[in-house]
Amino acid sequence: MNFNGNKAENLKIAYVGGGSRGWAWGLMSDLASCSDISGDVYLYDIDFEAAKHNEIIGNKFNSAEGAKSVWNYHAVEAVGEALTDADFVIISILPGTFDEMESDVHAPEKYGIYQSVGDTSGPGGIVRAMRTMPMIEEIAENVKKYCPDAWVINYTNPMTLCIKTLYRVFPKIKAFGCCHEVFGTQTVLAEALKSVCGIENVERHEIKVNPLAVNHFTWITKATYKDMDLYPIYKKFAEKYAQTGYTENLESNWMNNHFASCQKVKFDLFRRYGVIAAAGDRHLAEFCEGKWYLKDPETVKSWGFSLTPVSWRKKDLKDRLQKSEDLRSGKENVKINGTGEEGVNQIRALLGLCELVTNVNVPNIGQIPNLPLGAVVESNAVFRSNDITPVMAGEVPQSIYAMVSRICAQQQMLDTAIANRDVTAIFNLFVNDPLVTCSMEDAKKLFKEMTENTKKYLGTYDLSVL
Numbered sequence: 001m002n003f004n005g006n007k008a009e010n011l012k013i014a015y016v017g018g019g020s021r022g023w024a025w026g027l028m029s030d031l032a033s034c035s036d037i038s039g040d041v042y043l044y045d046i047d048f049e050a051a052k053h054n055e056i057i058g059n060k061f062n063s064a065e066g067a068k069s070v071w072n073y074h075a076v077e078a079v080g081e082a083l084t085d086a087d088f089v090i091i092s093i094l095p096g097t098f099d100e101m102e103s104d105v106h107a108p109e110k111y112g113i114y115q116s117v118g119d120t121s122g123p124g125g126i127v128r129a130m131r132t133m134p135m136i137e138e139i140a141e142n143v144k145k146y147c148p149d150a151w152v153i154n155y156t157n158p159m160t161l162c163i164k165t166l167y168r169v170f171p172k173i174k175a176f177g178c179c180h181e182v183f184g185t186q187t188v189l190a191e192a193l194k195s196v197c198g199i200e201n202v203e204r205h206e207i208k209v210n211p212l213a214v215n216h217f218t219w220i221t222k223a224t225y226k227d228m229d230l231y232p233i234y235k236k237f238a239e240k241y242a243q244t245g246y247t248e249n250l251e252s253n254w255m256n257n258h259f260a261s262c263q264k265v266k267f268d269l270f271r272r273y274g275v276i277a278a279a280g281d282r283h284l285a286e287f288c289e290g291k292w293y294l295k296d297p298e299t300v301k302s303w304g305f306s307l308t309p310v311s312w313r314k315k316d317l318k319d320r321l322q323k324s325e326d327l328r329s330g331k332e333n334v335k336i337n338g339t340g341e342e343g344v345n346q347i348r349a350l351l352g353l354c355e356l357v358t359n360v361n362v363p364n365i366g367q368i369p370n371l372p373l374g375a376v377v378e379s380n381a382v383f384r385s386n387d388i389t390p391v392m393a394g395e396v397p398q399s400i401y402a403m404v405s406r407i408c409a410q411q412q413m414l415d416t417a418i419a420n421r422d423v424t425a426i427f428n429l430f431v432n433d434p435l436v437t438c439s440m441e442d443a444k445k446l447f448k449e450m451t452e453n454t455k456k457y458l459g460t461y462d463l464s465v466l
Contacts, residue, residue, distance in 0.1 A: 001039070001087050008351045011039030014086040014147070016139055017093035018043025018075065019050025021320040023155060025057065025327075026339040027090065028071070032061040033336050034344055035068035036353050043075045044082035051075035057327045057334060066336040083146035088347055091139060091162070092155040095132035096457050098317065102310040103453035104128050111438040111446055114294045116282040116307050119157040120216045121407070122435040125286070126414065127450045129158050130426065131457035133165050133418045140169035151350055153178060153343055154361075159215040163361050163376045164415045176388060177361030178343055179378070181279040182211050182218055188263060189223055189230050189276075191246065192237035199225075204340075209278070211359045212368050212379045212393040213404045214411065216283035218359070220276040221397060234276055238267040245304040258312055262304035265293055273399040281305040287407055290437040352385030362390060370395040375408050423465050 001011050018024060024043070031037070041058060043051040058073030076082050083089065094101075104124030105115050118124025136156070143152060143166075152175035154162050159177045166175040183204055190202040202225060210222040223230035237246070245262025261281035269277040269284065277284050282305050285293035293303050300307055326332035342358050349356040357380055364377045367390035371377055379393040396404045410429055417425035430436060431443040438446065444466060451463050 006353065007036045007038070008348075008353065009038050011037055011088070011347075011351075012086045013039065013041045013347075014082040014089045014150070015041055015043050016079070016082070016089060016091045017045055017156070018054055018082075019045030019047045020054070020092050021050070021317070021324055023092040024054050025334075026341060027343065028058045028061045028073075028334070029336050030339055030341065030344040031071050032064060032067045032069060033338065034348065037344075037348060037351065038069040038071060039087075040072045040074060042082040042086070043073060044077075044079050045075075048075065048077050053324050053328055057324065060327070060334045061336065064334050064336050079142055080146050083142055083150075086147040086150045088350075089143060089147065089150050089152045090155070090343070091136070091152065093132075093135060095128060095135055095156070096454060098310055098314050100131065100454040100457065101128070101313065103450055105308075105310050107450050107453065108435075108446055111442050112296070113290065113435055113437060113446075114296060114300065114307055115435065116285055116294065116300065116305060118286075120159070120283065121286045122433055123430060123446065123450060125158055126426065126430050126433065127447075127454060129161050129414060130418060130451070130461065131454055132156065132158065133161060133415075134457075134460055136162050136165040137169050140166045140173060143173060144170040148172065150174070151347075152176075153346065155343075157216075158411075159361050160376045160411050161415055161418070163363070164411070165419075167363055167376075168415065168419060174388075175362075176346075176381070177215065177376070177378075178341070178346070179215055179218075179359070179361065180341060181216060181283060182209065182220075182359045182378075183340060184280055185209070185220065185266070185276065185278040188246075188266070189225075189234060191248065192230065192234050193225060193228075195240070195246070195248075196233045196236045210380065210391075210393055211278050213371075213377065213396060213400075214408050215361050215376075215378050216279050217287040217404065217407055218278040218378050219396075219400060219404075220278045221394060223276060231276070234270065238270045242267045242271060258306045258308040260306070264304040268303075273397075275397050275400050282308065286435060287403065288434065290435040294435065346383055349383035350386055350388075356383040357381070357391065358383070360388065360390075362388065365390060367391060367393050368396060370401065371405065371408050372412065375412055377408070421461050423461055423463060427466055 045051040052075040055073045055075040105118035115122045154177045163177045186204040186207040189207045193199040209220045245264045247262045265281035266277045360381045380391040382389045
């Protein structure tokens with residue numbers, strides 16, 4: 001890497017999971033839209049063919065309409081080649097296949113346990129963590145070996161445990177986790193301004209928020225627009241739409257969009273606890289008691305969000321594979337469209353090209369005083385040249401402290417149990433998860449079934465102990 005005036009050139013970015021048919025294309029678009037950074041992106045994936053496909057697609061962005069920089073994409077078979085001397089490492093992997101995720105999400109349903117996502121909490125999140133963390137451990141070891149000074153940006157779920165694992169394996173790593181859930185709540189707050197105050201055309205980034213807690217169960221303790229306190233406005237908004245939900249100008253067709261909602265869970269949690277919940281309803285629901293929002297499909301529908309079936313994800317993958325083929329062949333042209341993600345701006349800020357304040361997942365050094373030091377938490381941080389400084393977010397409010405501290409403690413214990421490959425300890429956390437509402441006997445049957453279904457990726461565990 002070198003600087004030429006106000007431009008950073010010859011950057012090396014290593015993309016672990018570079019065969020991605022989603023995140024990778026968004027990154028390519030965002031990189032091409034920046035005029036002050038350029039360089040090479042090395043795509044590493046256990047599916048080398050998928051990485052080769054993205055090499056072709058990525059290089060097409062250099063001639064796309066609106067391209068402001070040149071990035072050369074290289075698919076490589078050896079992780080060392082991707083990581084050696086990298087300035088930035090991006091982690092975006094699928095731990096296993098959608099067959100394993102199908103078990104994560106749907107195997108519990110025979111015991112009356114429903115999950116809307118199944119990648120962070122609940123029985124699905126725990127089993128997914130069991131197969132994800134050994135992969136993240138290996139990535140951390142390789143970062144330590146090949147590029148110990150690189151900044152590492154993680155997008156993989158379960159986010160908290162991925163970041164915890166990176167630091168556990170390589171304590172000096174410079175890693176952080178990115179999640180866009182808070183962005184969606186900023187958009188909801190902009191809609192509250194419009195609905196309650198008649199103030200229109202407010203952009204998400206104009207809403208200033210103070211997020212805290214843990215990933216996918218994040219809360220906002222302060223929200224402002226210019227000199228306006230948005231809490232009283234949001235209270236009126238939540239009361240107004242508590243029963244009907246709100247969808248105008250948001251992802252309104254939630255009944256046909258597995259990732260959308262009408263915000264009723266957010267509104268309910270605000271009315272219960274007086275704090276603005278800052279993740280999507282699908283994620284928020286999974287951290288609450290199993291019968292609140294996820295009792296059964298009818299209950300889910302009444303709360304205005306969806307269970308995301310893995311059958312849909314499989315169909316969507318087929319569609320994206322076809323899109324990959326169309327982009328490679330030129331049947332469809334690559335397009336530069338801003339994703340709304342902040343990964344590229346984070347890179348620019350760390351290079352000293354701008355300054356940025358945004359939410360990230362990093363170890364707690366005191367930014368949330370009433371959660372354990374060293375626990376991975378989500379809050380704002382300031383990005384400057386080669387530095388990330390967490391913003392003092394303050395304490396988790398007492399009204400939600402019991403829920404947040406329980407989740408934080410469970411994630412800490414799960415990290416330790418997985419690090420030790422302690423299947424008994426993992427099961428004890430599994431059976432104590434608030435979504436696991438079945439009997440102890442059925443919980444053990446379910447855990448055995450789910451680990452059996454994903455045993456291909458659990459070779460370092462002794463599953464016979466149960």
